[in-house]
Amino acid sequence: MIKRLFDIIFSFFGLIVVYPFFLIIAVLIKLSSPGQVFYMGERAGKGGKNFKIFKFRSMVVNADKIGGPSTSGDDPRLLKIGKFLRRYQIDELPQLINILKGEMSFVGPRPEVPSEVALYDEETRNIILSVKPGLTDLATLENVHEEEVLKGAADPHEAYRRLIQPQKLKLAKEYVRTRSFWLDIKIILKTIKSAIF
16 A cells, blocks of 8 residues: 555656656657657566556567567667657666556566566566566666667577566565565665666
8 A cells, every 4th residue: 555655646746747857768769769658568567457658669660570579788779769758768767657547666576578478487577577666676776777788689588588577577576575665665765776877
């Protein structure tokens, strides 16, 4: 109850604060590439219920049809403005909308595409999908520049599954098992610090 109240209050005021920046970013994206300002990809939510995640579009139109679900820092599908947005995780800010709608929380396992979640073992799937996905989590703090790790990989998604996903799932399960309001606050503060510095 406290977590949901926190999510509603801070996502609402967060959207008000960042709204002017949203307009500037929207203009820059439109100047860089024709198409929608937002990317709305399908993700697996709590209980396996799928939802559309909001992100600023950082790649060319139909990028998901051109390449795989994982993105490296040198991915040719990235827009110039997109590289900047991803580097500072600004592309994730529209997920404040998902949080306000109740599809996500500020803290929780990062949402994955349904096809990837379908490959999890039953225990992992049940644990991770028992809570709402989040804007940030323990794994986010460990892999702040995930795309740089995948840079130069012949198959970024294969590299993601091998180099990043095992630890990501381990930390996601650890969060679910040990979650508390105070842990959420610590993760949020550390995320803000990592984004600034």
